[in-house]
Amino acid sequence: MAEKLVLAYSGGLDTSVAVRWLQEKYGYDVIAVTIDVGNEKDFTVIKDKALKVGAIKSLVIDARKEFVNDYIFPALKANALYEEYYPLATALARPLIAKILVDVARAEGAKAIAHGCTGKGNDQVRFDVGINSLAPDLKIVAPAREWGMTREELIQYAAKYGIPLPITSRSPYSIDENLWGKSTECGVLEDPWNEPPEDACSWTKSLKEAPEEPEYLEIHFEQGIPQSINGQKMDGITLIKQLNEIAGNHGIGRIDMIENRLVGIKSRETYEAPAAHVLIAAHKALESLTLAKAQYRFKNMVASEFSNLVYEGLWFTAHREDLCAYIDSTQRFVSGDVRVKLNKGHCTVVGRRSAYSLYSHNLATYAEGDEFDQSAAVGFIKLWGLPAKIQGQIQKEK
């Protein structure tokens, strides 16, 4: 009997060819697994297609809830952005997909896992490292990294084996989408001097099309996790989907950056991440009210470490768990409301309040009711500036 292999199947040309290629080249029985992380595809069509192109079994797994609770929300608590801009949508989904592939491989008694990544990107690293840390005994095959076929050869291969080509006209871009954002690469975007054309965007309106009138939203958080919009409580999936639509309608969340890939190259990346943009801005605003200065400052450093680690495919490590433990601990009092104003590509925080707010009006005010003891400032400054004063006296001339 042939050995079983679990393939991360997207329904596209590459992974469809991979089903046949894995049989031909290695003699595997291929189990196709398609994972729903909020990419809004027709999963029944994909499921059937896998069987049509030769998979012995085809599974579709809805992982949206786990994605939101165990990957997106921890990243939101951290305010995670890679190189200041990228909210890590793809990078966060890869370890979850790796984990599910391993689970299916165990349940099906498969000895190998395959994915459709090429040898140039970050995703191959995230899959391989993720799978290796969860199941070091499983063999990993990356057909697109091995076969060396051009797009034309791929189409010929598909024709030869009766693999249906995608009916929709092929996008000039390489796209990856999930609940936390969409990434768009390739085509004219490969020249960093070219402004991204409108057809590279689909989640967000252009500034011209976005409504003139601003829209206000009130987002409620409990311990760093968003619970409701405008008083309407909803689960994480719904909340993120709604925010993607509402903020996308105002042209919010477009990102255009040059990114340092893990494999040593710089790439021009464009993203659309309306919900991530709004939620991170709102969450940060609530933290500015409820965290002490030292927590706020140190947590930022932790967030930068966390973001790099996620980008670099090291999710299943003790280091990631330790960072998350710290980040979770900081969220004990990050509960309250944030009011944001959405208009013409901008999300502006215009109000914040919390039962645990450290803001004291009586200390901050310049008007009636000021309780701040200004006379205490004199002694404070004397001691605070003492080392600077002494150093100035002794070493300045030298």
Ligand code: ARG
């Ligand atoms: N540059 C982003 C990242 O590394 C997005 C990658 C998108 N992946 C893809 N296969 N199109 O996370």
